[in-house]
Amino acid sequence: MGAGDIVACERGVGGRGAEATAKLLDRIPGAVFTAGDNAYQSGSLAEFTRCYDPTWGRHKRRTHPVPGNHEYETPGAAGYFGYFGAAAGDSGKGYYSYTLGAWHIVALNSNIDMRPGSAQLRWLRADLTAHPTRCALAYWHHPRFSSGTTHGSAKETAPLWRALYEAGVDVVIAGHEHNYERFAPQDPLGVADSARGIREFVVGTGGDSHFPLGPRIANSEVANSATFGVLQLTLEQAGYRWEFIPVQGKTFTDSGSGSCH
Secondary structure: OEEOOOEEHHHOOOOOOHHHHHHHHHOOOOOEEEOOOOEEOOOOHHHHHHHHOOOHHHHHHHEEOOOOOOHHHOHHHHHHHHHHHHHHOOOOOOOEEEEEOOEEEEEOOOOOOOOOOOHHHHHHHHHHHHOOOOEEEEEOOOOOOOOEOOOOOOHHHHHHHHHHHHOOOOEEEEOOOOOEEEEOOEOOOOOEOOOOOEEEEEEOOOOOOOOOEOOOOOOEEEEEOOOOEEEEEEEOOOEEEEEEEEOOOOOOOEEEEEEOO
């Protein structure tokens, strides 16, 4: 389980909603992901230590992070890599993979070169070839598809989506837009594809702030821009279940299930 866009250190320890979402993690076992912009405003080591560590940092030992653009306001995302160490992958790269049960999980870095022929894309294709599991998931910071009006869809991530689609990956998670949105399975061009498409979740709900949603783009199934919370995924042998869990005092939720390709 996890989210992105987490702790606003300029608002004090715990930020606006990071302590509330951290309390959700306190009661849910399993691996934790972060979808970037983990410690505002610049992802410095001091911000991670002073504000992230007392909240989501309670679960650092089971966390698999990715960086966001705010981490790179500190040159080379040095604060991020310094705080998470080996858990963040090779310093300067920030992409890596791991296994959870029957699932292959890929953590990517949408702040560095993702173009065809880039080192990251070559690594991704090789990694997916080396791990031909039935069920696979990837996550990074900038959403390929989003109805948000602050940032919207990040077309520059399209090469990642195409490589994942060609390898039969099932789920993608992103942050960046400070809201929640779930999409029906889609191909790299955003065309609905129930047979091979990737289901995307935008989960920029970790606690920093809320961003508005515009008119819903194609294949958007559920969206909410007023609730902090975490996405919990139950990864099964041939499928998955999802549930958006809101912070205390909020009622929005979303749940369902899907099958692996």
